[in-house]
Amino acid sequence: xxxxxxxxxxxxxxxxxxxxxxxxxxxxxxxxxxxxxxxxxxxxxxxxxxxxxxxxxxxxxxxxxxxxxxxxxxxxxxxxxxxxxxxxxxxxxxxxxxxxxxxxxxxxxxxxxxxxxxxxxxxxxxxxxxxxxxxxxxxxxxxxxxxxxxxxxxxxxxxxxxxxxxxxxxxxxxxxxxxxx
Amino acid sequence: xxxxxxxxxxxxxxxxxxxxxxxxxxxxxxxxxxxxxxxxxxxxxxxxxxxxxxxxxxxxxxxxxxxxxxxxxxxxxxxxxxxxxxxxxxxxxx
Numbered sequence: 094x095x096x097x098x099x100x101x102x103x104x105x106x107x108x109x110x111x112x113x114x115x116x117x118x119x120x121x122x123x124x125x126x127x128x129x130x131x132x133x134x135x136x137x138x139x140x141x142x143x144x145x146x147x148x149x150x151x152x153x154x155x156x157x158x159x160x161x162x163x164x165x166x167x168x169x170x171x172x173x174x175x176x177x178x179x180x181x182x183x184x185x186x187x188x189x190x191x192x193x194x195x196x197x198x199x200x201x202x203x204x205x206x207x208x209x210x211x212x213x214x215x216x217x218x219x220x221x222x223x224x225x226x227x228x229x230x231x232x233x234x235x236x237x238x239x240x241x242x243x244x245x246x247x248x249x250x251x252x253x254x255x256x257x258x259x260x261x262x263x264x265x266x267x268x269x270x271x272x273x274x
Numbered sequence: 275x276x277x278x279x280x281x282x283x284x285x286x287x288x289x290x291x292x293x294x295x296x297x298x299x300x301x302x303x304x305x306x307x308x309x310x311x312x313x314x315x316x317x318x319x320x321x322x323x324x325x326x327x328x329x330x331x332x333x334x335x336x337x338x339x340x341x342x343x344x345x346x347x348x349x350x351x352x353x354x355x356x357x358x359x360x361x362x363x364x365x366x367x368x
Binding site: 108112115116119120123124127128131142145146149150153154232 | 279280281282284287288290291292294295296304
């Protein structure tokens with residue numbers, strides 16, 4: 094239902110140039126896209142909002158290329174993934190454990206619970222691909238197949254990213270005393 | 275992890291995105307394709323269904339009505355296709 098619903102809104106934008114239809118789509122997906130970026134940027138709200146904005150603008154400009162083979166959400170996350178990839182590449186962040194991110198974690202406001210900080214700290218241990226796959230799987234409820242489409246990699250590779258990420262998170266969180274969660 | 279999955283409040287984010295959207299050229303190509311499809315269907319139905327009486331129009335010579343209608347509907351598509359071929363410069367005479 095939601096998939097065909099999205100297709101209807103997309104058709105309204107592409108065929109009729111109806112901007113209010115795109116406004117509807119943006120409202121629907123802003124939360125998940127911004128949350129995805131928030132987690133990728135370790136809670137850097139201004140940066141994640143900038144990246145999310147870029148994602149929606151790119152989606153709007155390339156809406157004609159959306160063929161409806163995958164869900165609109167998957168397509169949007171694929172753009173988001175590429176936007177983040179381009180951002181990381183442009184900043185020449187070669188290491189997955191970036192010092193500025195660690196410093197940023199310590200400067201976060203009090204709204205972040207200790208548990209949330211621990212999860213973010215644990216996410217820093219993961220490779221970029223593992224982190225993305227884990228976030229998409231556990232936070233955004235994407236299936237293995239959808240994750241493979243978003244990350245443009247084979248299904249097996251996506252599964253491996255999730256598995257390895259999960260293992261690393263498990264080891265770290267166990268060390269921090271979170272039990273088997 | 276799911277416990278920390280929270281909704282991100284809009285806080286005028288959508289308005290900012292909508293404000294920054296560039297003006298996109300409206301896409302009218304679908305109308306041309308639709309017209310061509312209608313023209314083709316008219317030609318097929320009127321031309322092949324023998325129960326429908328043939329109407330001939332004497333302009334400029336004698337021409338069957340469905341050819342004329344089909345031509346009118348399909349001509350924007352033909353013109354647009356030619357224009358696109360030249361515009362993209364991937365058209366070669368030989």
